[in-house]
Amino acid sequence: MAAGTLYSYPENWRAFKAQIAAQYSGARLKVASSAPAFTFGQTNRTPAFLSNFPLGKVPAFQGDDGFCLFESNAIAHYLSNEALRGSSPQSQAQVIQWVSFADSEIIPPASVWVFPTLGIMQYNKQATEQAKEEVKKVLSVLNQHLNTRTFLVGDRVSLADISVACSMLWLYRQVLEPAFRQPYPNVTRWFQTCVNQPQFKAVLGEVKLCEKMAQFDPKKFADMQPKKDTPPKKEKAAKEMSKPQEKKEKKKEEKKAAPVEEEMDECEAALAAEPKTKDPFAHLPKSPFVLDEFKRKYSNEDTLTVAVPYFWEHFDKEGYSIWYGEYKYPQELTMTFMSCNLIMGMFQRLDKLRKNGFASVILFGGNNESSISGIWIFRGQDLAFTLSDDWQIDYESYSWRKLDPDSEETKTMVKEYFAWEGDFKHVGKPFNQGKCFK
Amino acid sequence: MYLLPCHPFAQEVCEFAKMALRELSSLEKALGLKKPNKYSTQGDNKQVPVLQSNSGPALSGLVTIATHLVKQANRADLLGESAEHRAVVQQWLEYRVTKVDGCQKEEIKPILKDLNSYLEDKVYLAGNQFTLADTLMYYGVHHIIMDQSVQDKETYVNVTRWFDHVQHYPGVRHHLHPVVILKNRLYTSSHH
Numbered sequence: 001m002a003a004g005t006l007y008s009y010p011e012n013w014r015a016f017k018a019q020i021a022a023q024y025s026g027a028r029l030k031v032a033s034s035a036p037a038f039t040f041g042q043t044n045r046t047p048a049f050l051s052n053f054p055l056g057k058v059p060a061f062q063g064d065d066g067f068c069l070f071e072s073n074a075i076a077h078y079l080s081n082e083a084l085r086g087s088s089p090q091s092q093a094q095v096i097q098w099v100s101f102a103d104s105e106i107i108p109p110a111s112v113w114v115f116p117t118l119g120i121m122q123y124n125k126q127a128t129e130q131a132k133e134e135v136k137k138v139l140s141v142l143n144q145h146l147n148t149r150t151f152l153v154g155d156r157v158s159l160a161d162i163s164v165a166c167s168m169l170w171l172y173r174q175v176l177e178p179a180f181r182q183p184y185p186n187v188t189r190w191f192q193t194c195v196n197q198p199q200f201k202a203v204l205g206e207v208k209l210c211e212k213m214a215q216f217d218p219k220k221f222a223d224m225q226p227k228k229d230t231p232p233k234k235e236k237a238a239k240e241m242s243k244p245q246e247k248k249e250k251k252k253e254e255k256k257a258a259p260v261e262e263e264m265d266e267c268e269a270a271l272a273a274e275p276k277t278k279d280p281f282a283h284l285p286k287s288p289f290v291l292d293e294f295k296r297k298y299s300n301e302d303t304l305t306v307a308v309p310y311f312w313e314h315f316d317k318e319g320y321s322i323w324y325g326e327y328k329y330p331q332e333l334t335m336t337f338m339s340c341n342l343i344m345g346m347f348q349r350l351d352k353l354r355k356n357g358f359a360s361v362i363l364f365g366g367n368n369e370s371s372i373s374g375i376w377i378f379r380g381q382d383l384a385f386t387l388s389d390d391w392q393i394d395y396e397s398y399s400w401r402k403l404d405p406d407s408e409e410t411k412t413m414v415k416e417y418f419a420w421e422g423d424f425k426h427v428g429k430p431f432n433q434g435k436c437f438k
Numbered sequence: 439m440y441l442l443p444c445h446p447f448a449q450e451v452c453e454f455a456k457m458a459l460r461e462l463s464s465l466e467k468a469l470g471l472k473k474p475n476k477y478s479t480q481g482d483n484k485q486v487p488v489l490q491s492n493s494g495p496a497l498s499g500l501v502t503i504a505t506h507l508v509k510q511a512n513r514a515d516l517l518g519e520s521a522e523h524r525a526v527v528q529q530w531l532e533y534r535v536t537k538v539d540g541c542q543k544e545e546i547k548p549i550l551k552d553l554n555s556y557l558e559d560k561v562y563l564a565g566n567q568f569t570l571a572d573t574l575m576y577y578g579v580h581h582i583i584m585d586q587s588v589q590d591k592e593t594y595v596n597v598t599r600w601f602d603h604v605q606h607y608p609g610v611r612h613h614l615h616p617v618v619i620l621k622n623r624l625y626t627s628s629h630h
Contacts (some may be wrong), residue, residue: 147619148599150561155606189559196566 002079003028007049009040013166014072015059016203017196018079020162023199025081069216074098076159084159094153098160102167105141110136114170119220122389128216135171139184146186150193157197165194169207177213222352222388225280275401279355280387281379287319291358291377295438298358303419311414317405321381324413325361325398327372337369339363343435346394349438353391359437360417365429373427374438375403375417455485458500461577462487464612465504468573469511471509477503500574501531508570516570530571537579546582550594553579557596561603568607576604580614591623 002025022029031433034039043049044056052068053060061075062068069075077085080337086092112131115121142164145152152160170183172191176216182189186424188209194200298307316330333339343361350357361374377382385404403410416422420434459477466474476490480498489497489506497503508516518524537549553575557563563571582599583591591598602619604613 147595148602148619148623150603155603183556189561192559193561193566303610438565 001025002063003062004065005030005032005037006059006075007038007053008033008046008059010034013169016169017159017162018059018061019203020166021076021080021084021159023202024084024162025079027079029079029215030134031191033392043433045295048227060308062352065131073103073163076162080159081378084157084162086153090151090172091158092371095158095160100150100165102163105138106135106167110167110171112162114174114214116152116169116221117174117214119217119224123216123218123222127128129337136427139181139187142187143184143192144186146190148295151190155333157194161190161194162200165191165200168193172209173207174210174214175399179212180213181209186298188318222280222390280384284319284380287379288317289320289321290317290355291313291367295358298418298436298438304415308415308418311418315405319379320338322405322410322414323376323378323383324401324403325359325374326396326401328397328399330371333368333370335374336363337368339372340433340435343372347435347437350385350391351394353378354438356380357384357437359432360418360420360436361437362420362424363432364424364427365432369429369434371427371429375414455479455487457577459489460483460613461500461574462489462503462507463531464577464610464614465507465573467612468609469507469610471507471511475507501528504531504570515567516566516573518569519567520565523565523567526578527569527571529573530612531564534571534574534578538575549579550590550597551584552554553600554594554596557600561600563600564614568604572604572607573610574602576601577614580617583617584615588620589625592623 002022004031006015008020008031012033015031015033019029019031021027033040040058044053044058044060049060050056051091053070055070057070057287059072059075060068060070063077065233069078084095086095109179111121112127112159113135116123118127126296144314149307149346172188177360192209277406291385294307294311301307318433325334333342340363346361357377360373361372364371364373376396383395383400403413410424417434420431424431449479454576459479478488479485480488486498487500487503491497496583497506504515508514535548537545541549562568563575571604579597586594588593598619601617605614605616609610
């Protein structure tokens with residue numbers, strides 16, 4: 001009887017396959033998924049681990065006798081008994097057939113559909129819609145097969161059921177809402193039966209089927225983006241995760257499976273390893289300029305005699321930058337109240353930026369002949385909007401110019417925009433009203 | 439085990455009693471009970487099996503005896519995992535003796551229809567585990583399924599699938615003939 005240790009991160013569905021197989025076969029399996037036994041991202045990069053498992057990926061299995069295995073299907077196979085593997089050459093081949101089916105037919109579209117809903121991948125409508133179609137195809141194949149069968153191969157649970165059910169876990173949890181799964185009753189019956197077997201339950205716990213299809217949540221996605229203590233390599237990978245992959249997908253549909261699966265490990269790793277909230281400015285060193293203190297002065301005291309002098313006295317040009325932003329399409333501005341809504345809407349969407357930003361934005365002119373421009377203060381030297389996907393909705397409609405904090409022009413503009421009074425020489429329209437982002 | 443001679447006028451009823459006795463004997467084997475119990479039958483028209491036991495009163499009726507055997511074998515899990523599932527098991531045991539046993543020819547169709555729609559989203563009759571309800575229902579409908587045409591089997595595909603699963607369940611079939619079930623459909627146009 002096989003016995004050993006399974007290295008993994010917590011809640012890894014690939015590891016589940018091996019764990020469930022061990023439940024059926026009685027193989028003694030220790031799971032190392034948390035410190036001190038195993039820390040994902042650290043332990044699997046140590047030379048000792050890499051010498052046993054050159055890919056550095058998990059799950060990875062090491063037997064008590066020293067026998068090492070990587071690749072989840074191989075591990076699950078090793079930990080199975082004959083009943084799970086299939087007793088005849090035919091049923092063994094059928095088991096492999098369904099295990100491969102899970103990897104090549106289910107996982108790629110399931111990932112494209114589900115990952116954005118978990119906030120670990122950027123959403124792409126076209127890719128998601130196509131993935132849904134592919135999932136439907138998979139479901140109808142399974143539904144057909146399970147019409148006359150209780151389990152996928154033979155009359156009992158086999159490794160085929162374990163693999164396919166595990167690969168559908170996220171689908172059933174996140175997106176297969178009742179209306180979507182309704183045409184595939186045989187699949188749902190089979191899935192429910194599998195995950196409610198004591199051996200599955202011991203590993204998976206209670207599996208609750210999705211009630212309402214989860215949608216992409218940009219906020220969650222922004223929160224999931226790596227922060228400073230993430231190793232740089234991973235940060236890069238996570239950032240590239242969305243866009244290049246989607247491009248790839250459009251260009252060469254047929255070669256999609258491989259890259260998606262590769263990305264997925266990173267996605268899953270991110271899912272497992274990343275804490276929930278992210279501060280996009282966390283990578284910056286501390287600044288002596290306390291933005292909140294300035295905001296208090298600006299709100300409570302006279303602007304020209306107290307707030308502006310305070311600003312210049314304490315402004316930290318290393319830690320902060322000053323920007324001039326002007327709305328690019330003034331000809332589209334009609335009624336002034338609508339223009340104000342435009343500004344306030346932008347402020348609302350930038351809500352999370354408030355802690356690290358300040359702006360005074362002014363609407364000039366009247367109905368049908370107005371313009372919008374403002375002065376923005378951000379933490380850091382770069383335009384802050386690119387740091388979060390949440391913040392990218394409006395900023396492209398503005399032209400941005402970084403101001404030199406030492407120039408006279410900047411001094412004048414800051415004074416005029418902060419005070420909402422002055423010549424505003426570059427504008428050429430009278431002040432209408434000002435809005436403050438603080 | 440011994441059988442009481444049957445009353446000649448109750449030939450048909452007696453068949454059920456015999457069937458029940460065979461069933462109980464199969465159940466004993468399925469449960470791994472080493473020492474077979476002693477049974478008799480009682481009643482004038484309605485022949486019911488009776489379990490003679492040394493300790494305590496005689497038990498009568500298929501469901502009562504089967505439930506007792508399951509407990510004797512320390513397999514209470516076969517009566518359902520939760521209170522809810524135990525109730526469902528009892529419900530189907532009752533269905534078996536009141537509806538399925540002795541059903542007339544014209545009653546077969548409604549029974550199959552019932553079962554078929556019930557089993558559409560279920561693998562087992564009660565909960566997600568094999569229970570005594572599956573065993574006794576399998577014994578009870580075996581003669582119906584034996585007589586079915588391939589087309590019937592496809593019409594009631596959920597019953598057929600369940601039946602096939604149960605007859606392959608380890609240790610269940612015993613005294614009954616295996617029924618050949620086709621996994622590939624012949625009449626594709628019929629409803630699924």
